[in-house]
Amino acid sequence: MYLTWFDSNSWLLEIANKKIFIDPWLVGPLVFGNQAWLFKGEKRSPRPAPPNIDLIVLSQGLEDHAHPPTLKILDKTIPVVGSPSAAKVAQELGFTQVRALEHGSTYFLDNQVEIKAVPGSPLGPTTVENGYLFRELETNFKAYYEPHGYHDKSLQQEAPIDVVITPIIDLALPLIGPIIKGTKSALQIAEWVKPQVMLPTAAGGDVNYEGVLVSLLKAVGTLEDFRSLLARHNLSTRVLNPTPGERFEVPLEKQPVSVA
Incomplete structure (x- = not known):
């Protein structure tokens, strides 16, 4: 299994020799609702699209997950799951193979990777967006992605999950509290599914952020704090700190097969 982090919530997952682009952001500013005064992110170095993408996976319809300027430059024949x-959003931008995945539903990529949608981040009183569980059918290696730190209890039934990509520090607003759930939520999922490896997402990467919201946001915790927290709870999970744009192999050991 290989991963490349493209800043913020954008990842390229290579599993079973398939390239899955998760919440891609490559070019253009990140702005919500054209309100640049409130929040704006700009990459210091726009990145080219990875070649030979097999699938695009989108966790949410908001701009930091379904980023219109990036989706506009990608090949519209690439299948999309979201x-x-x-x-x-993908359909409106002209993608021709789009599958909306409800919670609990699965999508099979060339009978090599199973992708299961699980409940993720709540948006408003009625909408809960998606997290995703990716399973390589040949090896049974699993990777889980949820970008805001909202983890459904049903994931306990999927344990062990080898790789977890989720926030591990809090991003909080005064008087409101965390809008990105990191430390406690990340510890909880680590205890539930006993991952071999965890990787932080929703961190900045090689990006300049500005705007009123950015000036109010406060990061609480560090990677080292979280590593220490795992150790205090007797969890052997390794926390990796990826470099934006650099492809790396995720160090995994084959899980023992239980015999009934």
């Missing part, structure tokens, strides 16, 4: 709101 939450219902994200699938709608």
Whole structure:
């Protein structure tokens, strides 16, 4: 299994020799609702699209997950799997193979990778977006992605999960509290599914951020703090700190097969 982090929530997952682009952001600014005064992110170095993408996976319909400027430059024949709101964005931008995945539903990529949608981040009173569980059918290696730190209890039934990509520090607003759930939520999922490796997402990467919201956001915790927390709870999970744009192999050991 290989991963490349493209800043923020954007990842290229290579599993079973398939390239899965998760929440891609490559070019253009990241702005919500054209309100650049409130929040704006700009990459210091725009990145080219990875070649030979087999699937695009979108967790949410918001701009930091279904990023319109990036989706516009990608090949519209690439299949897309997304939450219902994200699938709608992809369809409106001209993608020709779009599958909206409800919670608990699965999608099979060339009978080599199973992708299961699980409940993720709540948006408003009625909408819960997607997290995803990726399983390599030949080896049974599993990777899980949820970008805001909301983890459904059903994931306990999927344990062990080898790789978890989720925030591990909190991003909080004064008087409101965390808008990105890191430390406690990340510890909880680590205890539930006993991952071999965890990787932080929703961190900045090689990006300049500005705007009123950015000036108010406060990061709480560090990677070293979280590593220490895992050790205090007798968890052997390794926490990796990827470099934006650099492809790396995830160090995994084959899980023992239980015999009934």
